[in-house]
Amino acid sequence: MEFSKPIKISRRHVLKMGVMGSAALSLGIFRSQLVKSKTGSAAGSVAAQKTEQIGFMYDQQKCVACRVCQAACKATNNWEEGTEWRRVLTSDKSKAYLSISCNHCEKPACVEVCPVGAYTKREKDGIVIHDAEKCIGCKYCMYACPYHAPQFSDDTGRISKCHFCYERQDNGEDPACVANCPTNALTYGKLAELREAQGGVDQLEGLPNPELTKPSWVIIPKKE
Amino acid sequence: MHWHWMIIIYLFLGGLGAGAYLTSFAAEKGWLGRNSSLRRTGYFIAAPIVAIGTVLLVFDLGQGLTKPWLLIGLLANLSSVMTWGVYILAAFIIVGLLKGYFTLTNKSAPNILTLSGAVLALATGTYTGLLLAVIKAVPFWATWIMPVLFVASALSTGLSLTALLAPLVEKKSFCEGREGRAHILLIVVELIIVAAFVGIMISGVNGPVAKESVALVISGVYALVFWGYFIGLGLLFPLVVYIYRYQRSKVPVIQYVSESPSATSDLAANEQKGHHSYLTIVSDISVIIGGFALRALVILAAIPVWDGITIL
Structure with missing residues (x-):
């Protein structure tokens, strides 16, 4: 028994x-x-439809580092405390600038590593969207993304990042950063067309090898 | 950078629990000598250790505690190694607890349970390294050697903890078996893997940032942790102790030539019946500290391929 x-x-x-x-x-x-x-x-x-990947194009020769793109993004998307969806970086050496957010990569590392599947890559235009409602805040994507696009807020304990203003785009508007750039340094469009721009590159010296994630961006570097 | 002590402890405990299970599995299979005293202890501690690590991880999540219902989503993305880990760890904890229960009640567990536990233990140890190895944006992690190194360390620390606790579990009936040889083998293997890992990082095949990381470890701010805690305390000191004790245990071979080596070493070890020598206790603890130092080094010395700020 x-x-x-x-x-x-x-x-x-x-x-x-x-x-x-x-x-x-x-x-x-x-x-x-x-x-x-x-x-x-x-x-x-x-x-x-087949995916028609869109991307940002950034012209270093036109940018004056006024940071209006940042401010417009912040105002439009209500950045959570401690996050920066778009950053404007300055080179100490060449006085060149770089306005950078999410590159909505062809092979997005964030989509691959996120355990809860908070990231999705939109079928129609390849925009990588992060659903903060699903995010558990493990920060795995912060290691995986070579461009530091995913941003963590200690306030909310979750990640958020640039979503290319997909709702504005769906309503026929331009992304806030692009719409407000006074010098037209920051533009966007179909990646295949952007790639044809004269002197356009997908990597600057010191930045991650584009083979890692295949970023959907085109940079027109500053001439020496 | 983004991950700190909680993750370090989680990775360490994952390996430790997996190693403990595999130690008792090896002992049960007879690979650690006849009548090894390690055939039960590892089964008792494996699942609880991994479970504690998993709970700690939940505490480290930004929203893990405030919105626990989101955790079910952890099963969602099958392309994420972290999701694989959730399945592996959950399965290992369940199987480990069952095996522990069977062992505790002196019932023979189904072979399939014991074996699947061993497979899951190996998977758990591998996962803790693979989690990092797939992150290409951190060159210091992005090598297949990482999971191999973590498994070696998992086995070594698991064996040490099991050997350390076995005398308390088995009480009077405890006697040392062939685990000294397993200790020596594991440490030598781990030293070779570490040398290969450091060599790869120094060589530059993983790029200049990997070189920066390894420099932090071998000659930078973490040099003391690396040479002192990991290499010295975790590997070389216990290696010397285990070799010394192994040499001593071989002495009776001269007197009992006709007997098999394992029988004689068992005989010699009978002197130690009931408890360990203090030297062995110290070196077992030392191995465990070294294993922890390894996880800390790997996490703390991670440098992203680009800092997100500097442009030329």
Whole structure:
């Protein structure tokens, strides 16, 4: 008697754990399928278009580092405390500038590593969107992104980043940074067309090798 | 940079628990000598250790505690190594607890349970290294040697902790088996892997930033932790102790030539019945400290491929 009782309990335990485990699993998988099917049908309704990757183009020769792009982004997207979706960097040596946010990469490392699937790459234009509602704040993406696009806020305990003002774009407006740039140093468009720009590059000296994530940006470097 | 002590402890405990399970698995299979006293202790401690590490990780999440329902999402992205880890660790904790229960109640566990536990333990140890190895934007991590190094350290620390606690678990019936040889083998292997790892980073195949990272470790701010805690305390000192004790345990071979080596070493070890020598206790603790230092070095010396600020 004393021997058989613990076995029964252990089997029950095994069963219980199995049921609970598979329930948790199916919930997780089911949820992600739901999300996927949702985006799938949304993309399908746009007549199964192929991705036309869009990207930013930044002209170092035109930029005067007024930081209006930053301010416009901050005002439009209500940056969470401690985050900077767009940064304007200055070179000490050559007095060149770089306005940088998310490059909406062709091979986005954030999408790959995020354990909760908070990142999605939009089917129609390749915009990488982060869903802060799903984010658990593990910071794995901060290591994975070579451009430091994902930004963490200690206030909210979660990541947020540039989403290319996709809602504005869906309403026919330009991204806030581009719309407000006074010198037209920052523009955007279809990446394939931007790539044809004279003297355009996808890497500056000292910046990450573009092979890592294939960033969707074009930089026109400052002439010496 | 972004990850600190919680992650270091999590990676360390993941390896430690996995190593403890595999130690008792090896002992049960007879690889650590006949009648090894390590065949139960590792099974008792493995799952709880990994579980503690996992709980700590949840505490480190920005929103893990405030919005715990988001954690179910951790099963969502099958392309993320961290998601693999959640599956692996969850499965290992469950299987480890079951195996521990069977062991505690002196029932024979199904072979498939024991074996899948060993596979999951190996997967747990590998995962802790793979989590870092896939991050190409941190050149110091981006090498396949990382998971190999972490597994070697997991086995070494797991063996040490199991050997350290076994006398408390087994009480009077404890006697040392062949684990001294396993200790020596694991440390030598780990030294070779560390040399290869450091060599790769210095060579520059992983780029100039990897060189910066390794310089921090071998000659920079972390040099004391590396040479003192990891190489000295964690590897060389215990290696010397284990070799010394192994040499001493071989002495009776001369007197009992006809007997098999394992039988004689078991016989010699009988002197130590009931407890360890203090030297062994110190070197076991020392191995565990070294394993912790390794995880700390790897996390703290991570430098991103670009700092996000500097342009030329």
